[in-house]
Amino acid sequence: MTDTRQQSVRNEATCGGVTGHEVTGGARGGTTVHQATSGASVHQATGGAYEGFEAYMGxxxxxxxxRFEKLARELLRVHGPVPGGPDGSNAPWLPRAAPAKAALGVENARLRFRDDLPPELCVGYARPGADYPAVVRLSTASGAERHDASPYLRRMAVRVQAAPEEIHDLLATSFPVSHAADAREFVAFAKATAGAGGTVEKAFGLFVRLPLAVGWATADRMRRNVRIATRHTVGSLARETFWSRGAILWGPAGPVRYQLRPAPGGTPAPPPDRGDPDYLHRELAMRLSIGDIAFELCVQRYLDDRRTPVEDGSVEWRECDAPVVPVAVLTVPRQDLDSARARSAARRVERLGFNTWHTTEEFRPLGNLNRARKAAYEAAAAHRPGPRPHTAAPRRAALLCAPVRAAFGLVDRVDRWVPWHRLPAPLGLLNPAALGRTLGRLGLTGADVSEGPPLPAPAPASTPAPAGERSGTAAAR
Structure with missing residues (x-):
């Protein structure tokens, strides 16, 4: 069950009511009819099995x-191109944080589908009793340097080797929804916070620029979802639940969202060890020294566009509407994580590029945010043969003018001798250090607050799509 501490803001707004996007418009040469009556939705589409469930921008x-290319250009004007995309290519890419801090990276996990897998979910590699080797990585959701006891998002990445030339990457995060409903909101959030070198400028971006870009209600929902998602302290990654956020196709069964939750049984999570910055790794190492760690792979099936939207990543699929169905068990076997062999495997896992589009057509990712990730992947692949761009970091525009920044800096220096709460009220409220501590407690000062689609520089129109994307032979993230 979803932790009640981690209820998304959009979910709070929809409980007991109906929200969603009424969609009209074609899908890749076919027609799509979304009929919302009595909680039902009828999809009629031609072409691919997924087309009746997606609605394209424009x-x-x-x-x-x-539109994706336009959004990419907008971000590039703010950030400038940065070499070395996440797939290791030389493609111009939007700035991303340093590699996420990993607590676990193993190559000897197994994913086994249940013997009683429902017939309607038996698709492709998902077969009753089928057992596959898997790679598992558990990490923070960004590369910002953080103590393991810091409340923040965590991420699980799983690569299932279904056949010699067939892999399936499953990516999930420790919060059920994204802060952005789609790529447009993601870009608006990134632009609003770009160039914010200090806490005051970050606050200006979140509380002034963001509302002007997306509206007050949407900005409030985005800020609150970020705050809720990043306030949870983790005692053990083996006892966390991870959600896909976006939907994927499950063959004829239609769209699903998946989650990886702790298998029944197991030792409860201990209190966080605030004296050990790497205690999450050590806690996992202790667990694996005495036994296996197991997660249940579960799916929630699509109902209709109101309760289980495909295009809006900020809406939670409530379990009371879409029940969770266990389909497989992911097992990390007992082992010594500190052995030379395990450390070598962890380094190899660190070099892997996980991507939701590393899969087959039967399990195609769905929704606007996933399609934006695909555009990023294709553009990066198209740019691989090109020359390496200039490596200098771009200069970012400041959000506040120089006199205002100087004034805030002066107040900040005063804080070295006079605590902010002893200053007159107007000066105390302008103190960036005090504001920074407050925003830090709310989880609003970190970089890369959630996983969003990194949009690349637009690829030339004549560049073909990369070969082998369905088989997942390329490494991109």
């Missing part, structure tokens, strides 16, 4: 791609 894949 009404077509081509129009949506042009």
């Amino acid at each position: 009404g077509s894949p081509e129009a949506e791609r042009r």
